[in-house]
Amino acid sequence: MNDTMIQTTGLTRHFTVKKDVVEAVRGLDLHVAEGELVALLGPNGAGKSTTLRMLTTLIPPTSGTATVAGYDVVDQQREVRRVIGYIGQGNGAAHAQRGRDELVSQGRAYGMSGRDAKARADELVASLDLAAVADRPVSSLSGGQKRRLDIAMGLIHAPRLLFLDEPSTGLDPQNRANLQEHILKLRADHGTTIVLTTHYLDEADAMAERVIVVDHGTVIADDTPAGLKAEHAGDLITLGFASGADAARAAQRLGALDGAAVSSDGVQVEVRAQGGPRLVPGILRDLDAAGIAVESTTVNRPTLDDVFLNLTGRSLREGVVTTSTEEVAA
Amino acid sequence: MSSTTMITDTVTVFSRELRPVLRDPFSVVFSMIQPLVFLGLFAPLLPEVEGGSALQWFVPGIVVMSCLFSTSFTGSNLLFEIQTGAHERMLVTPLRRPALIVGRALKEIVPMIVQTLIIVLVCVPFGFDLHILGVLAGVAILAVMAVGLGALSYTLALASKNTEWLFWTVQQTVLFPLLLLAGILLPVDDGPGWLRALSSANPLTYVVDAERALFNGEFPASTVLAAVVASVAVAALGLAVGTRAMRRSS
């Protein structure tokens, strides 16, 4: 399974807004193999949707080329459209329609017979837990139900390649987890190649084997979540002391540590380094030998936000910070 | 999976568009409230015209008005689908671009027929003379006009993608002049020259004239031909600009 599914070279898209040129995507070189699950991660305005809209034939590139499943996105639009599924940022099912009707007409659009389309719609309604709402007007569905219906719409023709643009934006954590489960199941059951965009770090972290970090229309990193963290961010060891004087002395001693960045703030000292949990015992012994008493210790594993922060100097987070924390006895 | 053709694509779009109407037939009646109010309030005020009752003169105009109202509004459905994302989703399917506009525009025929039927049936008890053949011919001409007007409304929706006000401004600005200049509510024959000139540039004028004759059981060849030409021209124009706009739509 190493066939190329997506290949872009120098993919570029500009928009002209009142004489200003917005360079939404700048010279993107991308290779996605069949069967991969890739997340495009980046802040709002990074160019994720524009990239997807070019790959799904919605808008032509300003320059550069892209092939999807071997077809050119400009010259072979119908061939591309036949093999891909697309779940955009909006609702695929029209609000004035009923969900099941939309599913059937979506199937017809891909050339399925009326009977096949109905059968497939029933199948998807069942597997996406939509049975209770499929025959109601779409406008009356909750956000999570609408989103599951959108997914069903994108899956009607069992595409080999599925694009999802911010699939879980606007959903509460429970619906988000539920949706992620559906997507992962799809992958496990059918080996579908999946390209999704997200600005949720935990989503990229939890779902994708490969995360492509984009910012200002270019790729700034491309690796597994673990690889990105190992490469671009270390663990954060935080040591607490009884006094500022202790903290200052400790910071001075720890400055000698290889490959570690040390900073102190009041009674706390922060050490950023790879392999944090294994460093801690040595640090504690060393400080103990020097007569400095450590009051508390925590080790924070790096997140993709740390990666993004290191790469761009900006944070991706909008709200409250939650990190996975491993407590270490002091 | 079998392959699709322009025809199957058109059928897919047409039936999808028709589905909400079938699910909720009453929506067709809602769009008629205004024409029916006009009918109820205007008809009693009309003076007797020579060679027939006022109703015989007025009803065909109201039929055209009803068609004009619902077809000119129809783009707002597409506009809403553009805003919510359904239109984008359809653009990513293999549906052919022309089918996306033709299928939608063809659907306009169905509410037009239902509305005409209701108006005629409501008026028969009040002395409207029913000439079945004439009504059928009138409906056939109006069907072509409905497709054209619908396609134009959809085109306007596509052009108003990020500017909803544009749709409503143009729709409202165009609607009433078209209506009045076609001589639907008042005859324009006695108006000043400039008004008659504008009226003769309005394709609806020819359709209204022909509908009046046909609904009265007359088949004047030149009047009918003018109406056929006018509606075919509007349909051709609407579908051409509509297809172009649909190809550019994203």
Ligand SMILES: Nc1ncnc2c1ncn2[C@@H]1O[C@H](COP(=O)(O)OP(=O)(O)O)[C@@H](O)[C@H]1O
């Ligand atoms: N149709 C458009 N017209 C003008 N500018 C656009 C258009 N679409 C996107 N942009 C601009 O391109 C940039 C990238 O947008 P987008 O691809 O939507 O980012 P993302 O999906 O990563 O949030 C933004 O600056 C956005 O304002």
Ligand SMILES: [Mg+2]
């Ligand atoms: Mg986006």
